[in-house]
Amino acid sequence: MADLLVIENLTKKFGDKTVFKDINVTVKKGEVIAVIGPSGAGKSTFLRAINMLDAPTSGDVLFEGNQLTNLKEIQLDQLREKMGMVFQGFNLFPNLTVLENIKLAPLKVKGQDDKIATETAKRLLAQVGLSDKADQYPASLSGGQKQRVAIARALAMSPDMLLFDEPTSALDPEMVGEVLAVMKQLAEDGMTMIVVTHEMGFAREVADQVWFMADGGIQEIAEPKTFFETPKTERARDFLQKVL
DSSP: OOEEEEEEEEEEEETTEEEEEEEEEEEETTOEEEEEOOTTSSHHHHHHHHTTSSOOSEEEEEETTEEGGGOOHHHHHHHHTTEEEEOTTOOOOTTSOHHHHHHHHHHHTSOOOHHHHHHHHHHHHHHTTOGGGTTSOGGGSOHHHHHHHHHHHHHTTOOSEEEEESTTTTSOHHHHHHHHHHHHHHHHTTOEEEEEOSOHHHHHHTOSEEEEEETTEEEEEEOHHHHHHSOSSHHHHHHHHHHO
16 A cells, blocks of 8 residues: 655644654555544644644655645645545534535535535435435534534545544534444545544554554554554553553
């Protein structure tokens, strides 16, 4: 598998505070990465640094061979189309229907024909199990349904990779499963994903690699079975004792 994303010496500081330092990782096409670790470890900031929503202080991000850290905003936007993002808080437009939310970016950003955008949006709604919600507004949806719409919206741009920032942490426990099921299906379909998550079951079952973040960096990279059964560092062992 080809390298889709290469991160070299990535560092992020806010003033005197170093959030993370000298991160070096690679993601191959079709891989699912679970980024886990204690709260405050910089996981979400790291994710936002990958697509330059939160520009890193130093280091390099190469996506599909393109160096993101030196690009102008217009070039960045073009590459971000290939790197979808799903946020913790859904970020749906409340004044648009579910279908309109999904169609918006393909219409405005890609200049897609309305008929094609509508067909794609309906297909994606069926994929996430929400065909019957097309004409409803976000306010009438449950949290799990909103997040599934957000995933469909990200998929509408035909991305090569999806970034998930704690996609289930704002949900009631009974809604978590419906979102994870959609993500699991995406993984089975070959979508490249980096998922910041507290869901250890998802990390164990679906991820190809676990990246354990703590204390200003990625402390361990391992296959899930290895990480959960025989973590190498004391920090990881301590973390797993608290969450499992």
